[in-house]
Amino acid sequence: MLLDGDQAATVFLSYSREDQKRALPVIKALEAAGIKVWWDGLLEGGDTFLPTTEAALESADAVVVLWSKTSVLSHWVRDEATRGRERSCLVPLTIDGTHAPLGFRQFQTINISKWHGKAGAPEIERAVRAVHGFAGQAHAEPMPLPKLTGISRRALIGSGGAVLVGGAALAGWALFKPTAAMAAAGSVAVLPFRNLSGDRGKDYFSEGISEQIRSTLARNAKLLVLAPTSISTVAKDGIADLKAVAARLGVAFVLSGSVRQSGEQLRISSTLTDGKTGTSPWDEEFDKLIGDVFAVQDEIAEAVAGALAAQTVSGGKQNGTTPGGTSNLKAYDAFLRGNAYYALRSGEAAYRAALAQYEAALAEDGKFAAAHAARARTLIVITNSYGKASEFKSSYDDALESARKAVALAPDLAISQSTLGYVFVQGKLDLRAALVPFEKARQLGQGDATVMTLCGIFAAQSGRFGEAELAVARAIKLDPLNPGAHRIAGYAANCAGNWASAIDRARKAISLNPKLDGAHGIIGDALIQQGKFTEARSEYVAEPDALIRLTGLAIAASRMGDAAAAKVAADKLIAEFGDAATYQQAQIEAQSGQADEAMAKLLHAREIGDVGLALAYTDPMLAPLRARADFKQLLSGLGFG
Template sequence: MDPHAIEGAGPGEDYVFVSYCRSDERAATAIIDLLDRAGFHVWWDGLIPGGERFGTLISKALEGARAVVVLWSRQSVESAWVQDEASWARDRHRLVPLSLDGCEPPLGFRQFQCIDISRGGPKAGNPAMQRALRAITDIMGRDPVEVGPVSRLPRINRRSALAAGAAVAVVGGGFAAWRTLIAPGKADANSIAVLPFENLSGDPRQQYLSDGLAAELRSRLSRNSLLSVVGQASSNAFRDRDENAPAIARKLRVANVLDGNIRAAGGQLRIGVELIDGKSGFSKWSRTFDRPMANLLDLQSEVADAVGSALAAQLGSAGKEPTERSGGTTSVAAFDSYLRGKELFDSQRDEASDRAALGEFTNAIGHDPDYAAAHAARSRALAVIANQYAQAGERRRLYGQAVDEARLAIANAGQFPEGHAALGYALFYGMLDIGAADGPYRRALELGGGSAEVQSLCALYRARRRQFDQATAAIERAQALDPLNPSLFKTQGRIRFASGDYTGAIVAARRALELNPKLGGVHGDIGNAQLMLGQIDNAAREFGAEGVALLAIPGRAIVAIRRKDMAVAARELELLRREEGDNGLYQQAQILAQWGKRSEALDVLMHALSVGDSGLVYLASDPFLLSLHGDERFKSLLRQLHFV
């Protein structure tokens, strides 16, 4: 894609990219306004919604920029994101560094003259700003332009330039078009966020029930094709209720907010729900439900139907969810175990929590053998345990059970999308039958297009098959549904990495860490992308911060190989063999391929196939194995896995 096309600029129409830290946004927008009045086309991330549904444009815009203005400050020198963008510009001789507060740039950038604008600020009358403008004109290869009068347009706040900003960027409205935006885009009238229900029982052990009921209500509403329902991670970001409904609605880009609370005491349940106008903050509808705990499932359905009716009154015809897609149960005990399992599984804490979740899903099925949602959830738990923790013998058994559980879910509820997604996942990662997984993933997407999780699973599958157009469309749809979910940005980064967009992979991964600094695997993902960009020292730092051994150890080994330190590489390879055993065979092959030991790498890959190592799903999209692609044994592997 021509990078200029992203903005609607014509061929040869150059532009300036502005890189800054979020805390410096006020100064950044003043400089952008000044550049605009000087006649420069400007790209900045205020053109993209807060959820960054079209985050791919950031890396494309950086690649196509003729000049990159980096705003250094005491805050931005600590920003890895700003440093990555500055490194890209420095290495291509497009860097124009400005100091907002007189601070020095970080190490690696001090050999460039940094223009200190701190005394006069980002104003046309500041001589330092005039020098900055001249520096930009020199890089751009154009004549100086007099700065015009101060713009009278209201300032755009990037936190509120929501879907309208993205629409202009994508459809080609161009640089001039975005300047006319003076208000956020209007959210779809049928969009809604279901916030976590507040636990009023006074017992923190009852939190799973509050969260679970809200999640189930969210899931039921999302299966209605006429509604657009924000995903769980983004909704849960507002658990503490620090912001009012209009502020939450703006950040999630929705027209409606559903809030609620639950009190469980003495065998009785009281649930209060309120539908709130996202623009005004006024209540559209509210209701309180009092029922015995034994009537929990009837109460859940009653609440969902009441909310659906309230939305129907507002929207014309929201309707009820198709019951055949619910995968539900009539057993209160089964539902209770299912909710407990979901809380454990969604926490993604460790092996103990995943195995405890598996136990709860097993209990749920014990209470109701036809509970499709519990079978699908048990399938996913089995597959994750097999993928992340099990050795060869246990792995095969667990994956076989995962396939069986997914098929039971589909048999009990053929239109339950999570059942088809679970089957696709188990066939893909467990049976290593890439072709057989295609049908279940397609069916999951047909039935569950309103689920961010289903979209994300399908996106990663398409990326592993190098079907990047489908993968990108699915992950961007998932991010639109769940814009504050860090795992979706992690997945987006992996899709970009597989496609060869290493700068874009870093941008997406940094966003994931912004949302959740403790998210596992992301530092390793960044390190891998930096290795492909030749940023060896930066990659070493990222692998040092990574807690997932299957990313950290091979990353450190490949860094040592790039530094020609084969003794360290050998130690890391031995550590991987000792600590991960058969679960790290694929990563062993990555190290050996990078070492130039192609025959040994292929031997290990053949062994990985014989024991069912899930890492083989990366085979067709892994740049660390490029040196093996011409070998007949590698081509045979691709055929056996049905990649070709």
């Protein structure tokens, strides 16, 4: 058990003897992070080399391999790396920029070729986080505070929930008031359970327990279970009166609780509060061993559903516990840690830390479907936002394999199905293949705001605007204070050509979070379609995301007849994003009347796998190309129509 006092993580370091001078600073930095490192320099004269090495290789939490122009030729290093790969604990580093050899390129290699040996530097910290992840431990440093970061339009079309539910409401959340109608019978908000263990590092565990209870309740089609993003806006506001919380969220009931952990002992207290009266139709306290946490979660969800049934006509027994889970406590703990890192959405380091935790969970339980799905989504986020073109194919293939495993293990888990569909779109640009899993996700995930948002985006991209409207409306009903959900509603309206609705919905998103990426761009796009170019330009100027902002400014300037300004914006776009903005360059060309050049850009985007093409079928910026045979052929090849 690594829930209380985490023991030191252990590493087997594999490297070429010629690289020993480069290996020593790595060893020093890992040890400075509290990691115990085995390397061949520890062998004493009387040690038998092979048995000692094999024992260290088999017992280490992680195998760190230093790839270089010499080590890729070493049979010893390759054999040790192979064992790390087989044990699912490989952490590959390149010390001189050399690519990993064939057979190891499906792993994200950490480049430390420009690292100067300083412990705590970002390059080596990625390796430290990965090692802690494989050891099932939290990183030695506290998690960074969440912060809003720039998100590209590539991410906007569905980066695994990073944008779909991203951007929790800030000071402007109170501008949106849930209506009285939202407090329907059977509606409930599950607040994050408080951690009473005296260790803030255990917050992820107590909050993870409440999230698992929420997920189980959400499977009950007769209940309306609010999504966590809206809840967090109120929970962080520090409102103690649960009646006031219910009123703010527009729900009939609030489930709150606490977790106190002491060694192997676990005490979970939980209370269901009636939002109208402030009374508690059900409350319970559980004293269990930590290994019983899974049964307790199910028992609480069952009791709450029963209490709701007694209080309303809409309750009822949930449809069993959430599929795709695990009964392995170590795997569960690593999964919750991964979720905590992922929820930060604070940059590459947080996503890679999440990935390491999900992989640690899978090393403990390879049949943990929810962890497979989470790993697939995280791989896509990392690849789309931070990956190099040379890494795309192997990373996307890896994500697709994880998503398929999730579906095979838990076909009734909505997030597994939506993840598979999303990987087909984001990783493979195969919208035809995505259709079936997204339809299954839509049927299974009516209680999951993230799933419904993903389904809404896919429907909007595919031209099924009625389905998109229903899915997005459901997502907003489940998560009314989530600015990301309102932004996606604006995007869907733009796809359907409903310019006024797109503007209204995007403005609502901005009222919830004035710093939200993408919303001003949606308004600008709608204004362009109405011929309001000056107003559109003002919206693009206010857009925080550089990719969206520069694309919009180039289009607005071109439509206003200012060729010089259009060129400045387009040149800056290319200088800053290069091939990653190929699709956006096509949008600019299409809106500038350069249809042939726009098509050339789109074909190049297809060649390099630019996922912006998923927007093409309903993108109003590409309207000038719709009658072209080559454009129709491109869309057909992507699986549209």
